[in-house]
Amino acid sequence: MKHIVVIGAGKIGSTIARLLAHSGDYAVTVADRSGQQLAEIEKHDAISTAEIDIGNRAMLISLLTGKFAVLSAAPFHLTIAIAEAAAEARVHYLDLTEDVDSTRRVKAIAAQAETAFIPQCGLAPGFISIVANDLASRFDSLDSVRMRVGALPQYPSNALNYNLTWSTDGVINEYIEPCEAIVDGQLIEVPALEEREEFSLDGVTYEAFNTSGGLGTLCETLKGKVRTLNYRTIRYPGHAAIMKALLNDLGLRHRREVLKDILENALPSTTQDVVIIFVTVSGRREGRLVQETYANKVYSSVIAGRMLSAIQITTAASICAVLDMLAHGDLPAKGFVRQEEIGLDAFLASRFGHHYAQKSNAEKMAS
Structure with a gap:
């Protein structure tokens, strides 16, 4: 033992x-x-x-x-x-x-x-990099690696469409700190909460935007091997706009403890959540442009006799x-x-x- x-x-x-x-x-x-x-x-x-x-x-x-x-x-x-x-x-x-x-x-x-x-x-970082690297290894040459992850409430009920599912400090940090990315083959930093996009999975619409840290060390590993590499956090539509107002317009990016207190006293925690993992890699294989995608949803469940949230699991x-x-x-x-x-x-x-x-x-x- x-x-x-x-x-x-x-x-x-x-x-x-x-x-x-x-x-x-x-x-x-x-x-x-x-x-x-x-x-x-x-x-x-x-x-x-x-x-x-x-x-x-x-x-x-x-x-x-x-x-x-x-x-x-x-x-x-x-x-x-x-x-x-x-x-x-x-x-x-x-x-x-x-x-x-x-x-x-x-x-x-x-x-x-x-x-x-x-x-x-x-x-994320963690499992998402394992998945992305596995997909990338199947190509002769890479063009793009796009990684999307989100821990979301199954039943959103507030304007942020969000419940606290893990570390509040961690959420705030990833919404504020610069984000690494590879753009046109160059390793750069891009701002958090920007480059918002929308996509649908299983009939549900989500938004995704830059957040810090999700790529882990993958930028270093794939530098010089890929044209585009980025990581974005998945949320329900409308979340990014409200967080940008809190952080930028109200200046709470400079008062993290105040923002933490607001979030922890206004947003309830929940074990009824879902983790979404969505990775898309494109590149050349035997001379052809090919794309492969890994998509998965993990839900809360009972493990060893106790109900655990999806993000805990x-x-x-x-x-x-x-x-x-x-x-x-x-x-x-x-x-x-x-x-x-x-x-x-x-x-x-x-x-x-x-x-x-x-x-x-x-x-x-x-x-």
Whole structure:
């Protein structure tokens, strides 16, 4: 049995602990500074808790020492402190961050580390890069890679057509920070909330617009190999316009804590959500211009006796699948590991990756 530390006792961290504990192969310590949140963690023989301040470096290193890996489900601004402690404690490191600068610093830490550092192990960045790279590998030459992901309420009931499904800090960060993209073969930065488009899937209309971090390291990997590469977040129509008014017209991009307070007190959370994954790749194969698309919807469901939201399932299952592959020797045990280095078939075949399984047409019609 491998001993794991999960940093963060929120919705995602508690779900990670639950999945790992119920697998029977991991003993999990959930660490958080909030005793209240830790008290809500599921009682299980394979789960223990530790109330610590991540800012206390000595305490964090002591907690990590002797463990197999640390999985960070903490806010992005704590990423570097956890990664540095992991390097010093000589444990494997995995995180869910979408923050571009944090990932660059993790890469630098990994260069001197004795263990594996695998950032961005969630849905987007994370699984989306695994899918995109798998599709891209089927072409002789690439033209465009377009990645679209959204976590949406099944039953929107407010002007934003949105409910809180994961980290409010993360949502705000991806709506504000610059976004990487490849345009006409050049790696550039484009503004968040711009380049809005509409598309339909299964008869429902959605909008999509630039957000930060979803590409992970794919821009670096495909630079010089593709003409167009971009990532956009999916929402119901009308969402982007209201968020731009809040951030730009009311100046809340400069008052993130105020915006966070507004969103968390005005938008209810929900477990009745759907995660949409839509990736389209075009390029040349045997001299012909060809396009391939991956489209999938993951819904909330009961796992290990508890109803979990779709974003909890996809995010937690993704990092657990990567951990499992690392534990089984299917990934490098040292250095910086990119999501696109992970094989899609191996990921989906894992006991955690199977939560991403696509429904057949018959199953869709039945549901």
